[in-house]
Amino acid sequence: MVKPEDTFEMEASVGTSETDIKPYGAANAQVPTIKFARKIYGMLLNNQASSTNTLTIKIYDTDGTTLLRSIAITIGAYDTLDISRSIDSPILTVYAGQYLKAVASVASVTVVMNAYDL
Amino acid sequence: MNGSGYIRDILTPIRQALLAENMNFALIFPVRIRNDWKFELFFFRVMRRYVLHRTYDSELSELSAYGQTGYSVDFKYVGETAMGSGDDVLSIWHEYPFRILHFGIGIRPSEIWLYKAIPSGYPQTGWGYKILPSVGNKRDYIDGYLSPYDEPTVASETILYYKLTVYLGLVNSSGRKVRPSLKFFGAGYDCIPITSREIINRMIVGAIPCRFITVGGLTEFPYAIPGEWKNNSVEVDKKLVESLMLGGGRYG
Numbered sequence: 123m124v125k126p127e128d129t130f131e132m133e134a135s136v137g138t139s140e141t142d143i144k145p146y147g148a149a150n151a152q153v154p155t156i157k158f159a160r161k162i163y164g165m166l167l168n169n170q171a172s173s174t175n176t177l178t179i180k181i182y183d184t185d186g187t188t189l190l191r192s193i194a195i196t197i198g199a200y201d202t203l204d205i206s207r208s209i210d211s212p213i214l215t216v217y218a219g220q221y222l223k224a225v226a227s228v229a230s231v232t233v234v235m236n237a238y239d240l
Numbered sequence: 241m242n243g244s245g246y247i248r249d250i251l252t253p254i255r256q257a258l259l260a261e262n263m264n265f266a267l268i269f270p271v272r273i274r275n276d277w278k279f280e281l282f283f284f285r286v287m288r289r290y291v292l293h294r295t296y297d298s299e300l301s302e303l304s305a306y307g308q309t310g311y312s313v314d315f316k317y318v319g320e321t322a323m324g325s326g327d328d329v330l331s332i333w334h335e336y337p338f339r340i341l342h343f344g345i346g347i348r349p350s351e352i353w354l355y356k357a358i359p360s361g362y363p364q365t366g367w368g369y370k371i372l373p374s375v376g377n378k379r380d381y382i383d384g385y386l387s388p389y390d391e392p393t394v395a396s397e398t399i400l401y402y403k404l405t406v407y408l409g410l411v412n413s414s415g416r417k418v419r420p421s422l423k424f425f426g427a428g429y430d431c432i433p434i435t436s437r438e439i440i441n442r443m444i445v446g447a448i449p450c451r452f453i454t455v456g457g458l459t460e461f462p463y464a465i466p467g468e469w470k471n472n473s474v475e476v477d478k479k480l481v482e483s484l485m486l487g488g489g490r491y492g
Contacts, residue, residue, distance in 0.1 A: 147417025154415040
């Protein structure tokens with residue numbers, strides 16, 4: 123069973139170039155292959171721009187280049203989107219070997235995600 | 241723990257597997273484990289016990305994410321200042337030959353893999369491979385799911401006396417940097433040796449409650465015992481066990 127000490131955050135300031143979403147100390151945005159999946163159960167998104175911004179969350183396949191999923195989230199100027207779910211009902215699943223990245227239509231969006239690995 | 245002393249569930253919290261005053265236990269050591277097996281047992285009765293508790297956290301270094309340089313620590317003793325540095329915090333003064341430490345190891349976070357070598361050079365294993373495990377192998381480690389920090393279990397059960405210490409290895413299996421925390425929790429016992437062959441025979445067949453505890457996993461390893469224990473050794477082989485099960489009372 124996942125306990126609080128097993129959870130972690132991933133933070134990034136996402137601009138118009140694709141940015142890795144990864145935990146502290148990770149070499150890259152890939153979910154380790156010795157895991158089963160990374161479960162994201164919380165998201166805090168803050169649009170730092172003075173106009174409406176679209177944050178696109180992207181999940182790439184294990185080759186790092188094949189785009190599997192793309193999720194566009196639109197946020198108003200200076201708005202904050204706070205999504206909080208229980209550990210048992212995560213928002214997003216990224217499977218072992220896949221990569222999690224994000225890009226904004228306008229610089230920048232502050233991204234904080236709560237996650238745990240299975 | 242039931243009256244017979246058996247702990248079948250290996251995820252039993254260690255606090256439910258500890259012994260109390262006036263309970264019996266036997267430590268099992270391997271003499272020969274290939275083909276014609278033989279074990280050496282030492283029987284004791286707990287006379288006194290006290291809680292054993294120590295956290296081990298600031299002494300540990302941050303481990304890198306899995307697969308990166310610095311993601312593991314090879315076998316070292318548990319030192320006062322750091323792994324392999326300073327006095328061994330799990331050592332027992334030689335003046336206490338009948339002091340036994342009985343504890344589990346709680347691990348945090350759950351993705352930390354803990355390996356035990358008892359004694360140094362002999363990693364504990366339950367498998368039957370020719371080669372003993374190394375730190376980093378996907379076998380024979382205990383993680384925080386098997387022995388959580390707040391509730392260490394029998395999976396990490398460790399017995400120590402003054403001639404025996406444990407070396408620990410660590411792996412960070414997570415995708416992030418982690419500074420682990422460990423908790424040593426159990427009890428220390430002051431014991432008297434049981435040497436009556438009649439009593440021992442009845443313990444072996446289960447007629448007198450006795451908790452049998454394997455020392456050092458299923459590895460074959462050279463072990464040193466206190467000089468004060470030397471006359472209390474009981475060798476158990478197939479012939480003896482079958483004889484006792486049939487109601488025979490002979491020992492030796």
